[in-house]
Amino acid sequence: MKTDSRFKTLIKSTNDVNFTLFGEIVTVPKGTTLAAAILSNFGEASRITETGALRTAFCMMGVCFDCLVEVDGNPNIQSCMVLVHDQMVVKRQIGLRSIGISKDD
Amino acid sequence: MTDFDIIIIGAGPAGMSAALTAANGGLDVLLLDEQPHAGGQIYRNVKQNHSKQSWFGKSYSSGINLVDALNHIKITKCFGATVWRVEANKRVLWSQNGESKVSTAVHIVLANGAQERPFPFPGWTLPGVMTIGSAQILMKSSGIFPKDSVLVGSGPLLYLVATQMIEANCPPKALLETQTLRMMINSLIHLPKALLNMKSLIMGFMFIYKIKSAGVPRYKSVSRLEAQSSGNGSIKFLFSHKGIRKSLTTKLLLIHQGVIPSTEISRSVGVDHSWNTSQLAFQPIIDKWGKTNIDGLYIAGDCGGINGSEAAVLYGKIVATKILYETGKINFNLYKKQSFSISFSLFFTNSIRLFLDTLFAVPQETLSPSDETIVCRCEEKTVGEIKLGLNEGITGVRQLKTSIRSGMGQCQGRMCDAIVRGIMLNNISQNDINILAPKARSPIKPITLGELSKMKLD
Numbered sequence: 001m002k003t004d005s006r007f008k009t010l011i012k013s014t015n016d017v018n019f020t021l022f023g024e025i026v027t028v029p030k031g032t033t034l035a036a037a038i039l040s041n042f043g044e045a046s047r048i049t050e051t052g053a054l055r056t057a058f059c060m061m062g063v064c065f066d067c068l069v070e071v072d073g074n075p076n077i078q079s080c081m082v083l084v085h086d087q088m089v090v091k092r093q094i095g096l097r098s099i100g101i102s103k104d105d
Numbered sequence: 106m107t108d109f110d111i112i113i114i115g116a117g118p119a120g121m122s123a124a125l126t127a128a129n130g131g132l133d134v135l136l137l138d139e140q141p142h143a144g145g146q147i148y149r150n151v152k153q154n155h156s157k158q159s160w161f162g163k164s165y166s167s168g169i170n171l172v173d174a175l176n177h178i179k180i181t182k183c184f185g186a187t188v189w190r191v192e193a194n195k196r197v198l199w200s201q202n203g204e205s206k207v208s209t210a211v212h213i214v215l216a217n218g219a220q221e222r223p224f225p226f227p228g229w230t231l232p233g234v235m236t237i238g239s240a241q242i243l244m245k246s247s248g249i250f251p252k253d254s255v256l257v258g259s260g261p262l263l264y265l266v267a268t269q270m271i272e273a274n275c276p277p278k279a280l281l282e283t284q285t286l287r288m289m290i291n292s293l294i295h296l297p298k299a300l301l302n303m304k305s306l307i308m309g310f311m312f313i314y315k316i317k318s319a320g321v322p323r324y325k326s327v328s329r330l331e332a333q334s335s336g337n338g339s340i341k342f343l344f345s346h347k348g349i350r351k352s353l354t355t356k357l358l359l360i361h362q363g364v365i366p367s368t369e370i371s372r373s374v375g376v377d378h379s380w381n382t383s384q385l386a387f388q389p390i391i392d393k394w395g396k397t398n399i400d401g402l403y404i405a406g407d408c409g410g411i412n413g414s415e416a417a418v419l420y421g422k423i424v425a426t427k428i429l430y431e432t433g434k435i436n437f438n439l440y441k442k443q444s445f446s447i448s449f450s451l452f453f454t455n456s457i458r459l460f461l462d463t464l465f466a467v468p469q470e471t472l473s474p475s476d477e478t479i480v481c482r483c484e485e486k487t488v489g490e491i492k493l494g495l496n497e498g499i500t501g502v503r504q505l506k507t508s509i510r511s512g513m514g515q516c517q518g519r520m521c522d523a524i525v526r527g528i529m530l531n532n533i534s535q536n537d538i539n540i541l542a543p544k545a546r547s548p549i550k551p552i553t554l555g556e557l558s559k560m561k562l563d
């Protein structure tokens with residue numbers, strides 16, 4: 001079930017980026033962090049822990065690691081620390097991925 | 106030969122002012138920051154936001170001068186740059202766009218700021234529970250504002266963000282404050298000294314006045330906090346107020362319990378730390394010029410102890426002034442004169458600190474939360490599990506990590522170290538506690554093995 005965003009977008013820009021977020025095509029202003037893009041489009045969890053608990057971004061400044069998602073096949077990306085770009089494909093992160101392993105290893 | 110005279114880590118108020126002072130004095134500076142833009146958390150996106158600064162207030166817009174001045178021929182700036190290792194021999198390893206680099210310098214200044222104090226209670230990990238600082242970051246950097254949020258906790262940031270939300274026409278539904286009457290009484294003894302920083306006191310009163318006139322309900326001395334999920338992503342927030350159990354339902358619960366220094370870099374490089382008994386946090390041991398026990402390694406701003414952004418600017422200046430003197434760029438007289446005038450300003454700015462620390466003291470239930478509360482968000486470990494470990498004779502954080510795995514997840518203890526410390530203080534006798542700051546190890550931020558193997562090292 002889709003949960004509406006918990007935020008209201010007050011500042012709109014015209015310079016947009018389009019990408020795939022949790023299976024939907026979304027449009028957000030250029031220069032937005034991925035976590036902000038997620039929070040402004042979805043109210044539900046962006047990560048599910050090993051025990052099945054739901055999580056959303058918590059600190060927005062790179063401390064808590066609750067905002068981890070999978071970006072273009074690479075897991076463990078801190079969505080609050082990366083900016084969106086055209087054509088990126090973002091998936092929820094389910095369970096734990098061990099740190100230090102990515103698809104190019 | 107080193108690549109730079111100084112490497113400064115963090116482009117917030119302290120790092121920016123250190124960079125400018127050093128560059129104006131003729132030193133080559135490398136300024137690294139993890140964020141996409143200069144400003145740190147306090148002046149986040151100040152440059153990008155100049156059309157809507159009225160929402161964020163005057164002290165925010167003042168950051169723009171510092172950011173503009175960074176366009177200096179002697180300053181090399183790198184943003185989106187994550188420092189993952191700092192070595193005592195002044196080598197810094199950092200990653201940008203998936204590629205790691207090494208830079209060397211004669212001096213290193215750590216100015217990596219603060220983080221919000223973890224504020225655990227049952228349900229603080231639910232979707233829709235975020236920190237007040239995170240909401241402010243979203244407001245400043247993405248122009249998205251909390252809808253019908255409830256603000257819980259204590260500290261100046263609570264009032265500042267509530268005011269900014271009111272200005273932007275997205276007022277919070279309610280403010281729930283953990284501050285007690287006792288804390289207010291305890292703070293009175295520090296009020297006379299705080300009067301020396303009248304400007305900040307008046308600003309604080311203005312915030313509270315705005316919140317009152319906007320009609321936002323305030324509940325004081327709330328305790329026994331608990332968040333429950335109540336369907337369709339909503340949160341039912343329960344709390345005790347004047348002896349009665351109450352609840353509020355919201356989509357967004359924003360929590361805050363002050364800030365603590367970010368010490369993972371200073372701990373990982375071997376700087377000595379001590380426990381600050383009034384701020385209840387570890388901080389590096391530094392002298393008045395920000396010097397640490399490691400030669401050439403300095404600390405400026407809130408990562409050396411919480412004093413706020415105004416003080417951070419001054420600390421950045423004083424550290425850079427010391428380095429300019431030590432490298433022979435300024436003479437003794439100029440050095441004496443400048444450091445005296447900075448120390449003088451610092452005295453006034455910091456005169457409010459003890460007052461604020463006691464007025465917004467950390468409540469006991471945050472220091473030692475109830476047993477079912479999750480402490481370690483990464484490994485999903487509860488207070489009860491930690492206590493069990495302590496009963497079995499564990500006396501140090503390291504032992505807790507290896508046997509219970511708390512603090513062993515992705516955040517490397519950033520979110521739970523401070524809580525674990527409080528639980529230990531409350532549950533084992535003082536003499537048994539291993540009071541050393543927990544060790545931090547590099548990489549202090551995760552990097553992939555692929556990136557590591559591609560690194561060029563000479």
Ligand code: FES
Pocket residue numbers: 035057058059060061062063064065066067068078079080081
């Ligand atoms: S939201 Fe905390 S690390 Fe990204």
